[in-house]
Amino acid sequence: MTAPRLTARRAARHARVALGLTWRAAPVGTGVDLLLAVLAGATPVAVAGLTKLVLDRLTGRGGPAVPVAALGVGLAVAAAVAAVLPHLRRYVEDERRRAVTRLVRRRLHEAVSRLVGLVRLEDPLFQDRLQAAQQTGHLGPTQLTGNTLGAVQSVIAIAGFLGVLLALSPVIGLLVLVAALPTLGMQLRLNRARMAMVLRLEHFQRRDLFFAHLLTGVPAAKEVRLFGLGRFFGDRMLDELHGMHRVERGLDRREMRAQALLGLLGAGVAGVGVVWTVNAAASGRLSLGDVAVYLAAVPGVQGALGALVGQVGAIHQALLLFDHYDQVVRAEPDLPVPAAPRPVPPLRRGIELRDVWFRYSPEHPWVLRGVDLWLPHGATTALVGLNGAGKSTLVKLLCRFYDPERGAILWDGVDLREFDPQALRERLGAVFQDFVPYDLTAGENIAVGDLSALGDADRLRQAARHAGVDDTLTALPRGYDTLLTRVFFDGPDRDDPQAGVVLSGGQWQRVALARGFLRAEVDLLVLDEPSSGLDAEAEHDLHTRLRRLRRGRTSLLISHRLNAVREADLIVVLADGRVTERGDHQQLLAAAGDYARLFTLQAHGYREDTPAPV
Numbered sequence: 346m347t348a349p350r351l352t353a354r355r356a357a358r359h360a361r362v363a364l365g366l367t368w369r370a371a372p373v374g375t376g377v378d379l380l381l382a383v384l385a386g387a388t389p390v391a392v393a394g395l396t397k398l399v400l401d402r403l404t405g406r407g408g409p410a411v412p413v414a415a416l417g418v419g420l421a422v423a424a425a426v427a428a429v430l431p432h433l434r435r436y437v438e439d440e441r442r443r444a445v446t447r448l449v450r451r452r453l454h455e456a457v458s459r460l461v462g463l464v465r466l467e468d469p470l471f472q473d474r475l476q477a478a479q480q481t482g483h484l485g486p487t488q489l490t491g492n493t494l495g496a497v498q499s500v501i502a503i504a505g506f507l508g509v510l511l512a513l514s515p516v517i518g519l520l521v522l523v524a525a526l527p528t529l530g531m532q533l534r535l536n537r538a539r540m541a542m543v544l545r546l547e548h549f550q551r552r553d554l555f556f557a558h559l560l561t562g563v564p565a566a567k568e569v570r571l572f573g574l575g576r577f578f579g580d581r582m583l584d585e586l587h588g589m590h591r592v593e594r595g596l597d598r599r600e601m602r603a604q605a606l607l608g609l610l611g612a613g614v615a616g617v618g619v620v621w622t623v624n625a626a627a628s629g630r631l632s633l634g635d636v637a638v639y640l641a642a643v644p645g646v647q648g649a650l651g652a653l654v655g656q657v658g659a660i661h662q663a664l665l666l667f668d669h670y671d672q673v674v675r676a677e678p679d680l681p682v683p684a685a686p687r688p689v690p691p692l693r694r695g696i697e698l699r700d701v702w703f704r705y706s707p708e709h710p711w712v713l714r715g716v717d718l719w720l721p722h723g724a725t726t727a728l729v730g731l732n733g734a735g736k737s738t739l740v741k742l743l744c745r746f747y748d749p750e751r752g753a754i755l756w757d758g759v760d761l762r763e764f765d766p767q768a769l770r771e772r773l774g775a776v777f778q779d780f781v782p783y784d785l786t787a788g789e790n791i792a793v794g795d796l797s798a799l800g801d802a803d804r805l806r807q808a809a810r811h812a813g814v815d816d817t818l819t820a821l822p823r824g825y826d827t828l829l830t831r832v833f834f835d836g837p838d839r840d841d842p843q844a845g846v847v848l849s850g851g852q853w854q855r856v857a858l859a860r861g862f863l864r865a866e867v868d869l870l871v872l873d874e875p876s877s878g879l880d881a882e883a884e885h886d887l888h889t890r891l892r893r894l895r896r897g898r899t900s901l902l903i904s905h906r907l908n909a910v911r912e913a914d915l916i917v918v919l920a921d922g923r924v925t926e927r928g929d930h931q932q933l934l935a936a937a938g939d940y941a942r943l944f945t946l947q948a949h950g951y952r953e954d955t956p957a958p959v
């Protein structure tokens with residue numbers, strides 16, 4: 346992901362939106378924090394001022410006509426406020442952070458839900474941005490507000506102390522101010538360098554995380570061990586870390602040199618001031634109270650200026666972080682949705698793909714190059730073809746996750762683009778090749794296929810029976826309430842060895858099928874490799890059930906196991922992005938094309954005595 350450029354206009358917009366988000370998430374907390382920030386800036390100045398008054402009264406150098414005890418009480422109260430304020434502010438800040446996190450997550454989720462297709466989600470650049478937005482989206486508004494309020498506090502402290510110093514000695518006041526300017530300039534340059542470094546490190550961090558996941562995660566564990574990849578990936582991870590540390594070290598050294606120089610400059614100015622103040626006090630021009638206030642004001646101004654510069658840097662960083670979030674939240678819809686969509690009627694005649702051309706982006710090659718296909722209502726159509734032929738892509742177009750670049754898909758003659766995608770999907774059922782095993786209970790894992798079945802034990806069991814997995818699930822330690830995972834343990838479940846279970850690949854596939862069967866009444870059921878993980882007996886059993894269950898309904902079945910598709914009403918071969926053969930099993934065998942060659946090849950695999958085709 347390229348480093349975002351932050352123009353003044355964009356920064357101002359981000360600041361407005363981020364502060365607006367904070368205000369909406371926690372108006373009371375933010376208002377209270379603003380008051381506390383003002384108080385926190387004014388309190389040290391008040392303490393210094395009161396100290397001077399007390400000392401002046403005690404040494405007989407004037408002061409207000411109030412009892413010295415009252416001044417003492419004022420001093421004690423100011424000191425108590427100074428002691429309590431940081432804790433109060435931390436609590437208010439934490440509450441605000443929590444509220445902002447909830448709001449930011451909700452907005453992010455709403456923005457992603459508005460993307461009805463997969464165009465953006467499957468784009469690696471957008472995906473990268475989305476991950477960054479999820480991790481740091483809440484930090485933008487939180488850091489921006491926190492540091493803006495911190496800056497308010499610093500400005501009040503600087504103004505208060507400078508006022509005191511200028512009243513004491515305009516020369517010393519100006520000297521402190523002038524000495525602070527190089528500090529300010531240098532710190533701002535260092536901030537910019539640190540920001541540039543943070544952006545440079547993003548690349549290293551992502552790769553470091555990638556290798557760390559490979560080394561510690563479950564998905565790659567088998568291959569890492571079997572192929573002995575631990576050292577290989579470990580070295581790559583350390584290379585990334587070294588790269589990251591080299592960049593950090595360079596900037597740390599630059600900062601150390603600059604900070605030491607600035608420290609010396611600040612100490613020099615303060616030293617000159619101390620000598621002048623002591624001399625002035627010795628000659629009676631300044632009181633003991635003046636000396637005390639000077640000694641508090643110089644580090645007060647310098648400290649607050651340093652904090653202010655840090656806060657400005659953090660605000661810049663917060664605005665950059667917010668850029669990822671802002672771009673995701675403002676992403677345009679990825680598919681055009683008609684303003685007045687047509688209602689999706691029940692399928693009567695069939696679905697037609699008319700001269701459909703598709704590629705994932707203009708940079709990618711064509712996947713479909715003029716597909717003409719008719720899926721008749723009430724029939725099972727099987728789609729076969731070699732790896733990468735475009736079968737799953739065609740399914741994505743049918744579900745309208747993407748639109749064809751040329752041509753159209755017609756539902757009883759109506760272009761899918763005239764429907765609301767969500768209304769269309771309610772008429773579809775699908776079991777995808779890359780179905781998702783959810784860290785939920787067995788029952789919930791089926792119910793995600795149709796949430797209206799959540800808690801409806803009869804419906805869930807019936808779907809599981811159709812998929813041939815009811816017995817397996819009933820026999821689990823807690824039946825359908827058993828968690829299908831070993832990772833998501835909660836509270837008392839943590840120590841219960843029966844709380845979660847791991848299913849085999851084939852059992853998971855049946856659960857996914859049951860999910861698809863919950864919507865058995867839909868107009869079109871798509872089954873993309875539904876039996877790849879099943880044993881031969883289970884596969885045969887599944888296809889028999891499917892035929893019974895889907896009789897008279899429209900189905901699209903994708904499978905590499907040609908024995909499973911031979912009973913389909915229509916078999917279509919996809920090759921080179923086009924339909925190259927169509928017909929039923931007998932017709933395609935007689936045509937002696939690709940289907941016949943692949944079928945005979947597979948059959949030969951089962952019957953050694955059959956001669957393999959050449």
Ligand SMILES: Nc1ncnc2c1ncn2[C@@H]1O[C@H](COP(=O)(O)OP(=O)(O)OP(=O)(O)O)[C@@H](O)[C@H]1O
Pocket residue numbers: 467705709712730731732733734735736737738739
């Ligand atoms: N999100 C994507 N972005 C870019 N290219 C993609 C994407 N998904 C698939 N492809 C490419 O599209 C082509 C068709 O892939 P598809 O998954 O549709 O094939 P398939 O026929 O289902 O293959 P298989 O039998 O291996 O499942 C492949 O070359 C693949 O690399």
